């Protein structure tokens with residue numbers, strides 16, 4: 001199994017959809033990715049209910 005999976009997210013700042021490749025070895029925590037469009041830091045929290053990878057994205061300042 002490939003430990004890296006693409007996940008589609010929407011930027012909480014500019015709303016742009018984009019795909020991030022995440023390392024499933026890091027599933028336990030949250031980490032920060034910069035938006036490809038507006039370069040703002042997004043906080044990604046990964047979860048996998050029913051074997052489907054999902055990412056919850058929040059702004060760093062919330």
Ligand SMILES: [Zn+2]
Pocket residue numbers: 011012013014015016035036037038039040
């Ligand atoms: Zn953005």
